[in-house]
Amino acid sequence: xxxxxxxxxxxxxxxxxxxxxxxxxxxxxxxxxxxxxxxxxxxxxxxxxxxxxxxxxxxxxxxxxxxxxxxxxxxxxxxxxxxxxxxxxxxxxxxxxxxxxxxxxxxxxxxxxxxxxxxxxxxxxxxxxxxxxxxxxxxxxxxxxxxxxx
Amino acid sequence: xxxxxxxxxxxxxxxxxxxxxxxxxxxxxxxxxxxxxxxxxxxxxxxxxxxxxxxxxxxxxxxxxxxxxxxxxxxxxxxxxxxxxxxxxxxxxxxxxxxxxxxxxxxxxxxxxxxxxxxxxxxxxxxxxxxxxxxxxxxxxxxxxxxxxxxxxxxxxxxxxxxxxxxxxxx
Numbered sequence: 001x002x003x004x005x006x007x008x009x010x011x012x013x014x015x016x017x018x019x020x021x022x023x024x025x026x027x028x029x030x031x032x033x034x035x036x037x038x039x040x041x042x043x044x045x046x047x048x049x050x051x052x053x054x055x056x057x058x059x060x061x062x063x064x065x066x067x068x069x070x071x072x073x074x075x076x077x078x079x080x081x082x083x084x085x086x087x088x089x090x091x092x093x094x095x096x097x098x099x100x101x102x103x104x105x106x107x108x109x110x111x112x113x114x115x116x117x118x119x120x121x122x123x124x125x126x127x128x129x130x131x132x133x134x135x136x137x138x139x140x141x142x143x144x145x146x147x148x149x150x
Numbered sequence: 151x152x153x154x155x156x157x158x159x160x161x162x163x164x165x166x167x168x169x170x171x172x173x174x175x176x177x178x179x180x181x182x183x184x185x186x187x188x189x190x191x192x193x194x195x196x197x198x199x200x201x202x203x204x205x206x207x208x209x210x211x212x213x214x215x216x217x218x219x220x221x222x223x224x225x226x227x228x229x230x231x232x233x234x235x236x237x238x239x240x241x242x243x244x245x246x247x248x249x250x251x252x253x254x255x256x257x258x259x260x261x262x263x264x265x266x267x268x269x270x271x272x273x274x275x276x277x278x279x280x281x282x283x284x285x286x287x288x289x290x291x292x293x294x295x296x297x298x299x300x301x302x303x304x305x306x307x308x309x310x311x312x313x314x315x316x317x318x319x320x321x
Contacts, residue, residue: 126238
C-alpha cells in the first residue's frame, strides 16, 4: 500500500489519530496506542517488523517514534506519540512485537520514558548505576568537556 | 655479512674463536627473548581492531616480530593492544583484564580514541578520555584514526626497543 493509503486506513479506523504536517507520519494519543499497534500488527496492514523505537526531545514535548515495516506487504509507516515532559509514561508494546523489549529499554535508558507493562525495564547501554538520561536536552554531566568555540 | 651481525644485540654477543659457542649475558638473552615473543591479547574495541586484525593477517603479518600469538585469556598475554574507543562501561572491564595479566606486562594504546578520546573527546557522555585516565600505564602510543598496520608494527618495534633497553630484564 502507498503511504497515503496506509495513513487513510488508520485514520478511518481511529478518528483520534492525525497526520503529522508535511509527512505521512501518524500521530496517535497515548491512550489508544495499544489498540492502534494491535491494528497495525494484524492483517491487512500486517506490520510484522518493529524496526526502531526512538524519541526526540523538543523541550515542550517529547516525541516517541515507532518505525514499522511489513515484510509481507513491503510497506512501512512511522507512528508517533507526543508526550508531555511531566508525564513520560506510555504502554509497552513488547506483548505485540518482541523486538519492542530491548528497543524500549534503550529509549528508557537514554530518554527516561517509562513503559508500563514492560517485562524487564532496566538500562541497556549505560551502566546500571548511571544517573540521568543522556539524550535529554537538559542533561548535564561534569565529565563532559565542552567543545571550544572558535 | 655473518648471520650473527644481523641480530639486534650483536654487539653483546661474542663468538668463541674456533668453537661453536656464543657468549652473552643472561640479561640480554632474557630481554631478547621477552622482546621477541610478545603475545598480545585478543582484544579489539572499535574500528582500530580491524587494522589490528589486518596487521595479524598474511599481508602485514605481525608474526614476523614474534607477536602473532593472539591469546584469548589475559593470563597468557604479555601485551594488551587497546585498539579503539573505550566506553565508560568497558573501562571497568579493561581495568580488570589488565589486572589479570601476569607481569611483565605492556600496553600499546592504538589510535586517537585510546590515547585521548579522539573525536569523542568533546561533548560526549559515554567515552573515557584515553587509556591513561583509567590508571593503566601505557608504554607506546600509536596515533592515527585509525593507524595503518604499518604504524602498529612500528609501535610494536618501539616496544621491543624499550624492552631491550630495560635496566632489569627480570622486571
